[in-house]
Amino acid sequence: MLFVLALALTALVCAALYAAARMVTSVWALIPVAVAGMAVCLEPCSLIANDLLVSSAALCLGIFIGQWIRFRSLLAVALATAAVVDAASFISGPTRYLIGGKTRALAYLAICMRVDRHVYAVAGVGDLILLTACSIAMRNCRYAEWAAYALPLSAILGALALGLSMGPLPFLPFLAAAVLLYQYLAKDAPRRASTTG
Numbered sequence: 001m002l003f004v005l006a007l008a009l010t011a012l013v014c015a016a017l018y019a020a021a022r023m024v025t026s027v028w029a030l031i032p033v034a035v036a037g038m039a040v041c042l043e044p045c046s047l048i049a050n051d052l053l054v055s056s057a058a059l060c061l062g063i064f065i066g067q068w069i070r071f072r073s074l075l076a077v078a079l080a081t082a083a084v085v086d087a088a089s090f091i092s093g094p095t096r097y098l099i100g101g102k103t104r105a106l107a108y109l110a111i112c113m114r115v116d117r118h119v120y121a122v123a124g125v126g127d128l129i130l131l132t133a134c135s136i137a138m139r140n141c142r143y144a145e146w147a148a149y150a151l152p153l154s155a156i157l158g159a160l161a162l163g164l165s166m167g168p169l170p171f172l173p174f175l176a177a178a179v180l181l182y183q184y185l186a187k188d189a190p191r192r193a194s195t196t197g
Helices: 003-023 029-040 047-066 071-093 096-097 125-138 143-165 170-184
Strands: 110-115 120-126
Touching: 003 047, 003 110, 003 120, 003 125, 003 143, 029 170, 047 110, 047 125, 071 096, 071 125, 071 170, 096 120, 120 125, 120 143, 125 143, 125 170, 143 170
Parallel strands: none
Antiparallel strands: 110 120
16 A cells, blocks of 8 residues: 555656646746745644645756756766765765654655655655756757656656665666666767777
8 A cells, every 4th residue: 555655646746746847937936835835834744735845845946957957968967966966865874864764854855645643755855856857957958758757757656666665765876877878778869979990
């Protein structure tokens, strides 16, 4: 049950972020951040209000970051850097501390859901920011529209499914691997330099 609910919630949030990122600019995305922030102030223990705040913050920051990535080489560098930072944070940094369950801050930094009185963190705000930024950047770099939606989504859902089976995992290395592999193999990618003897 947890497996299906976590995947469904993450897929719903990712689809909403993708759709919203196609329609609004980062300035307009501040409105849902303000509304969700007020909801959290009124109901600080509400997971729905917290999830809306995390999602809207991810939308706003993802749009802001993604709009600046217009070159495929910059996209590759940004994803590789994000993957390394996420893995390092997961191994021995702030993420490791947060998922250890020692702080309530996780509820404000991740999409969470409650199952049988236990709160599960499903996807972190950083993961959702980079997912949104990656989708926008892929469109800016003129990759196929299906790839801008499906690759980040499938990478996040794949990492989540694996994490639910094996234990928590960093998501961004999966996102980087999927997009970089597509970038390398895609027919619409720039021609790779050929070596001639």
